[in-house]
Amino acid sequence: MSTVPGFHNPEIFEALPNARLSPTARDVFDVLTARQEAGGLVHIRQKDIAKRLDISQAAVSRAIGQLKDKGILDGRHRQGTVLIHPLMAAYESFAHMVNHLQDPNTFVWPLNFPTGDMRPPRTSDARVDTDFDPDPDGGEDAPAPESRPTLRLAG
Template identity: 80%
Template sequence: MSTPGFHNPEIFEVLPNARLSPTARDVFDVLTARQEPGGLVRIRQQELAKRLGIAQGHVSRAIGQLRDKGLIEGRQRHGSVLIHPLLAGYESLAHMVNHLQDPATFVWPLNFPTGDIRPPRSGDPRTDTDFDPDPDGGEDAPAPEARPNLRLAG
């Protein structure tokens, strides 16, 4: 199984515009570190809470904020989430382009400004730290049982 090594760098430049809470940003960092190519992440909220050392209620609120901003799919499957295709990791640039052009890929709207780039909050406690969203060193995600069926909004 290959690991997602290519990310769309331009979309990550506007991620501060989403104005995520520090907890939501930490949860998103863990999700992006644990994703399969194309953005599917198999992880339970209990595991996220344990990994970040916070209560599961905080993780649940952070997941809600990520969903409200459009960073993850609104329909959460039990134990898995789908990162927005523009923010997902891919095997290569060609894999990303093919996935985004596939008519079966559902690309939902992002609910934050993606124009001008805003700097991160000055009070972000992770600034100038060595925060590691995946302290286990990037262990392999479980092998996918089946690719999710994605639909194009229309």
């Protein structure tokens, strides 16, 4: 029996919101990550995902298409299997992940969403293109109160 993959690259999952996945695509991705083998290979049919999520097979197909468009899934595998991007796959350990990624036979394709530190603003964010400044004092500490208020017990 093989070891259940349990190690994920936490940094890439912090960038996952930048992919701006639909809720259905995120649900499908969660099902796939839960059922993957070490290294990201998943044996599952769209029909089974649809049944698990109680949605139509067409919705699953659209979600998988979105995951492939973002580079999260590799689209070159045969029917009934998908491959999660090696940077987002689960591994048995950190060493297993490093060895897999450094193996010249491991195909690492580009992710099609920003993976840097900055998350782009949501298009529905009302503060975009306004004078709103979430940190007007430039990060300076707030002044301490002159005196502490007297505390008393209620009763």
